[in-house]
Amino acid sequence: MDTLTSLRVFCTVAELESFTAAAGRLGLSAAMTSKHVMHLEDRLGIRLLNRTSRHVSLTEAGALYLTQARQMLDGLDEVEAALSNVAVSPRGTLKLSAPVWIASSPIVRMLADYHQRFPDVCLDMDLSGRIVNLVDEGFDLALRATAPDRLDASLIARPLAQIEFCLMGAPAYLARTGHPTKIADLNGHALLLYRGMNASGSLVLAGEDGPETVKFRAVMQSENETLLHLAALEGMGLVFLPVWMVQSDIAAVRLETVLPDAAKFSTTLHAVYPSRKYLSAKVRTFIDFLASQSGLPVKEAKPLVSPA
Structure with a gap:
């Protein structure tokens, strides 16, 4: 059984939390979809998914494996696209962390515009307000409003706007x-x-x-x-x-x-993401879309307030 195909099947099942839905998206039978995941579990010697009659969820090992598998598959798609000079269509789940105040009408309208342009991308947004660990928690991207020197030096930060x-x-x-x-x-x-x-x-x-x-x-x-x-x-x-x-x-x-x-x-709004040579199409297009929006509020002003 092809391990690369099994990886794609596993990522789809994890994203949709359903063997049946994943089978429908991939054009496979439910039985074959299950066999691909079992192939990975047998190969690794660990359980990746918890299964009940009504629900599928990741195990702790499965969540870690999913993060690495997504990054590898995204990178592979980008390499193949570069070699064939064919653009990769953004698809899959974009897991994003952002400040609470992002939940506002101007940003939601922008997200709707992005979805209309790239309908195969599902936005999974965490607005808890906490500083997440992008790599350990499997986030593709974070929007952080802060000074550049307060960002993790191991991450790539692209300035988007002055808020x-x-x-x-x-x-x-x-x-x-x-x-x-x-x-x-x-x-x-x-x-x-x-x-x-x-x-x-x-x-x-x-x-x-x-x-x-x-x-x-x-x-x-x-x-x-x-x-x-x-x-x-x-x-x-x-x-x-x-x-x-x-x-x-x-x-x-x-x-x-x-x-x-x-x-x-x-303060500067940054798009922050893990340092990887090949940036996935969903992350690249989302960052480029944010940066291109004339409706995104930009003020060229230096900080005028600070703690005493």
């Missing part, structure tokens, strides 16, 4: 506490704090006469920007959020920017 964050609050909150007119007025204001910023709420803003330290009063802390966004709408406090994420709220005056020329900062 601008501004300080904003609900009209009800600002009516209750007063509208700040200068940086010093921000001292003591309630702040909905993104976990990763200074937990004390002290930040340095670029004032007209140089850097000024502001001491906010942290009233909520979370790594989930959606929660902070909703809390700001309820008038709990001020919050730093990507401007494009809340454009509809600003237009509808559900949120107002506060000192927009001073209380802001920008």
